[in-house]
Amino acid sequence: xxxxxxxxxxxxxxxxxxxxxxxxxxxxxxxxxxxxxxxxxxxxxxxxxxxxxxxxxxxxxxxxxxxxxxxxxxxxxxxxxxxxxxxxxxxxxxxxxxxxxxxxxxxxxxxxxxxxxxxxxxxxxxxxxxxxxxxxxxxxxxxxxxxxxxxxxxxxxxxxxxxxxxxxxxxxxxxxxxxxxxxxxxxxxxxxxxxxxxxxxxxxxxxxxxxxxxxxxxxxxxxxxxxxxxxxxxxxxxxxxxxxxxxxxxxx
Amino acid sequence: xxxxxxxxxxxxxxxxxxxxxxxxxxxxxxxxxxxxxxxxxxxxxxxxxxxxxxxxxxxxxxxxxxxxxxxxxxxxxxxxxxxxxxxxxxxxxxxxxxxxxxxxxxxxxxxxxxxxxxxxxxxxxxxxxxxxxxxxxxxxxxxxxxxxxxxxxxxxxxxxxxxxxxxxxxxxxxxxxxxxxxxxxxxxxxxxxxxxxxxxxxxxxxxxxxxxxxxxxxxxxxxxxxxxxxxxxxxxxxxxxxxxxxxxxxxxxxxxxxxx
Numbered sequence: 001x002x003x004x005x006x007x008x009x010x011x012x013x014x015x016x017x018x019x020x021x022x023x024x025x026x027x028x029x030x031x032x033x034x035x036x037x038x039x040x041x042x043x044x045x046x047x048x049x050x051x052x053x054x055x056x057x058x059x060x061x062x063x064x065x066x067x068x069x070x071x072x073x074x075x076x077x078x079x080x081x082x083x084x085x086x087x088x089x090x091x092x093x094x095x096x097x098x099x100x101x102x103x104x105x106x107x108x109x110x111x112x113x114x115x116x117x118x119x120x121x122x123x124x125x126x127x128x129x130x131x132x133x134x135x136x137x138x139x140x141x142x143x144x145x146x147x148x149x150x151x152x153x154x155x156x157x158x159x160x161x162x163x164x165x166x167x168x169x170x171x172x173x174x175x176x177x178x179x180x181x182x183x184x185x186x187x188x189x190x191x192x193x194x195x196x197x198x199x200x201x202x203x204x205x206x207x208x209x210x211x212x213x214x215x216x217x218x219x220x221x222x223x224x225x226x227x228x229x230x231x232x233x234x235x236x237x238x239x240x241x242x243x244x245x246x247x248x249x250x251x252x
Numbered sequence: 253x254x255x256x257x258x259x260x261x262x263x264x265x266x267x268x269x270x271x272x273x274x275x276x277x278x279x280x281x282x283x284x285x286x287x288x289x290x291x292x293x294x295x296x297x298x299x300x301x302x303x304x305x306x307x308x309x310x311x312x313x314x315x316x317x318x319x320x321x322x323x324x325x326x327x328x329x330x331x332x333x334x335x336x337x338x339x340x341x342x343x344x345x346x347x348x349x350x351x352x353x354x355x356x357x358x359x360x361x362x363x364x365x366x367x368x369x370x371x372x373x374x375x376x377x378x379x380x381x382x383x384x385x386x387x388x389x390x391x392x393x394x395x396x397x398x399x400x401x402x403x404x405x406x407x408x409x410x411x412x413x414x415x416x417x418x419x420x421x422x423x424x425x426x427x428x429x430x431x432x433x434x435x436x437x438x439x440x441x442x443x444x445x446x447x448x449x450x451x452x453x454x455x456x457x458x459x460x461x462x463x464x465x466x467x468x469x470x471x472x473x474x475x476x477x478x479x480x481x482x483x484x485x486x487x488x489x490x491x492x493x494x495x496x497x498x499x500x501x502x503x504x505x506x507x508x509x510x511x512x
Contacts, residue, residue, distance in 0.1 A: 147339045154307040155356045155406075156329040165355070169343050247343040250388060 035220040043221040050206055051225055058190055058202040059229055061118060065125025066186040066233075070179070073130040077137025081167075087138065098131045103192060110197040117199035121190055128189035129182035136178035140171030173248035176241035183233050187226065203229075254321070256442045257283040257306060257410060262315035263467075264301060275301050276312070277467035281444075283410075283459075288436065288443040290453035292499065293463030293471075294507045299446045302463075303414045306444060307331050319410065329357035332403030332441075336415040338395040340387035346398050347383040350374060353406040366405070373401040376438055377431050393424035397431065404439055411443040418448060426484055429455050433482060450499045451487055460495075462502040472502040 017037045024036035031039050044051065076094075080087040106124055113120040144167055152162045194204020203222050210218035242249075259281040265272040275298035283289045291299055304310040305317050308327040317324045332353070340349045350370040354361060361369065374383060377397040387395055396416055403411055417425045429452060436443075447453050453460045454476055462472040474495065486492055504510045 145337065145339065147335045147337050150304070150307070150309055150335075151333055151339055151352075151402075152356065153309055153327050154331050154333050154412075155353050156327050157356045161356060165352070166341065169341070172343075245343075247386060 032214070032216040035217040039217040040221045040224060043215070043217040047206070047218065047221075051203075051221075054201065054203050054206045055225055055229060058187075058194065058204065058226070059233075061121045061202065062125050062186045062190045062229075062233070065122045065189060066129055066182060068122070068126040069130035069133055069182055069186065072126070073133025073178075073182075074137050074175075076130070076134040078141065080134065080138035081141025087142065094131065094134065102128045102189060106192045106196045110193065117197070117201055120197060121193040121202065124193045125186040125189035129186040132178035132181045132185070133175065136174040137171055140174040141167050144170060172245040176237065176245050179237050180234060183237055184230060187230050187233070191226065254285065255282045256285040256287070256320060257281065257444070258316070258318045258321070259305070260316045262305065262312045262317060264298075264305070264310070264312045264314075274467035276469075278469035279315070279463070280470045281461060283442055283444060285442055286440055287459065288445065288457045289459045289461055290445045290447055290457035291461045291463060292447055292450060292453050292503065293468060294465050294503065295448070297463050297466050297506070298468040299463065300414055303333070303412045303444065303446055306410060306412055307333060329406070330409040331412055332406065332408035332410070333412045333414070334396070334399045334403045334416045336418040338387070338392075338399035340395055340398060340402075342387055345384050345386060346374065346379065346390070347371070349387065349398060350401045350405050352402060357406050359406060370401065370405055373404055373439070374398070376435055377401060393420050393428060396420065396428060400435065404435070404441065407439075409442060411441040413443060413445045415446050415448065417452065425449075425452070430484070432456055450496050450503070453499070454492060454495050455482060455484075455487055460499060462499065462506060464506045465508055471506055474498060
């Protein structure tokens, strides 16, 4: 069972790479149209230290942005989940905020906080990723069946006890579902800023320099590196979900 | 005998978009200590509102709800509740679910004593060996039995059952009726049972109260004398048929289909 769980995804990745390589070879594409996996190896060999440094920059800023999104998203979700008035008041604002394409916000934030490289990157990662968390927490809390509340209230439990004993754990599966979406969004946010803002940090900047130097395999190599980081972070969330909300999984 | 629960002249309305909706109007109900009263009535007549009043989750607009002669103004920790929806917490084992009230109400029991009591209750309802299971691994009837244990773990003064067997199939329901008798013998409680099932009411309760249609008032009270242990066979005896007929007629009156 254990071996199967590792081998199947691994085999899928290998099959993907082989198909990719074959596609480029069969079509006879030059590497500026589409680099093949075998083109990427020299790129990684040449720039491995840059990949490490910039990969780390992208990773930590994404994680910080995501953590802020979790804290703020849960707080906002609680406010909207427990108060109808706040929900009615905040929803349109929130939806409007979320509807603005973040690519248009990036240059504004970059200008607003010019020189604050880490801050503006974290800010965009945060802004793009808190929405799903806030919505999932607020829906989780507002759809709590009244009987759950009644069981505890009839025993004389306080509001905070109801929150910790029932509302919070019951919302965890929805929360983790949203967090999986937010992880990918946070990466998008970080990279948008890294590509647009001229501070030369992170994998986004490496991608940009590949573009200016016409080093196409490098650009593809960055994409794969980003995918790799995204997968790592995603599976960290999955592991946390197993620990804290594993009870909700009915497939086992 | 002094009454444990006394409900006098209770009126209550819910606020709705189209003005106040009266649900209870002139409700009278008394339950002696150790008594078990079943409340029946047409759908939507305010039976669940009654349970919320007794639990202190709702304060009536008018009238008085008293337990032990003391007027109820807020939820108190000495009630146990079970609903049609067993509302077990999925992230806890059955044993942890049963122990939940002990984490909230003041108790003299230590953790170990509480656990011992929980195991005893679970064994009493036939859930021995399921202590470590998750609720999702149990059938509907088993969940309902666990929910019953949770309602009893802290030895509440009043047990409130709001159609706890309503969603179960007929045979499982009859099983649970018998379990209820066993539980009552071992763990005496004062109970109020809301039900739609007239057979259930005469099998379990020692008094059946019929509520009128909305707004509900106490329309009729039928006493079921204590004749010792009841069996399912009793339900097929002429006396049971007679009681069911009386109640059936009262329900039809409450529904406004026949004149009193």
